[in-house]
Amino acid sequence: MAVAKARKELRDPRLAQDLWDGFLRKCDRLADEGLKAQKLGVKTPYLPSAFTEKKAVTKESVMAKLAQLHNQVNLPPSLEQNKSPKNDTSPPPSLESLQKAYENPLGRNIVEQQLQKHPEWI
Structure with a gap:
């Protein structure tokens, strides 16, 4: 439902541009914070999970x-998916x-x- 709503909203060019501008501002702020942290001696500055490769x-x-x-669930053989026809007796x-x-x-x-x-x- 959320993905459908997001797709619908992104079809509005003005809203999409506003969202993109906000995203760029946030990325710029995070980059500034990362550079500041590096200057203070932090070897690997924190980045939100959205910016890490998944x-x-x-x-x-x-x-x-x-x-x-x-393999971890020990099911009785009689409960495993039957590969035989449905008329199994x-x-x-x-x-x-x-x-x-x-x-x-x-x-x-x-x-x-x-x-x-x-x-x-x-």
């Missing part, structure tokens, strides 16, 4: 994190294994998905 988020980095989470997992998996957000999400796929377990 690591790009990629599909691979997200998948690596999710795989790491999946395997017995439902035990109540204890469902309760244990439900204790963390990832397990809770998987349990809820499995219960939606198998309403007969309820």
Whole structure:
């Protein structure tokens, strides 16, 4: 919602120019403060996080994190995503294994998905 509002506001050329001018004034002030700090002997002056380079988020980095989470969460094999067809007639997992998996957000999400796929377990 905030991004949509910002895009809408930036379509107004006068508002966009005012925002840009304010941003340049702030950058100029921060640069002056950084130069002043360097003159006082500070080796690495503080810059707000908006001015530091951020690591790009990629599909691979997200998948690596999710795989790491999946390895840390000990879900019963019966709760993992089924790769077999939906007409699987395997017995439902035990109540204890469902309760244990439900204790963390990832397990809770998987349990809820499995219960939606198998309403007969309820």
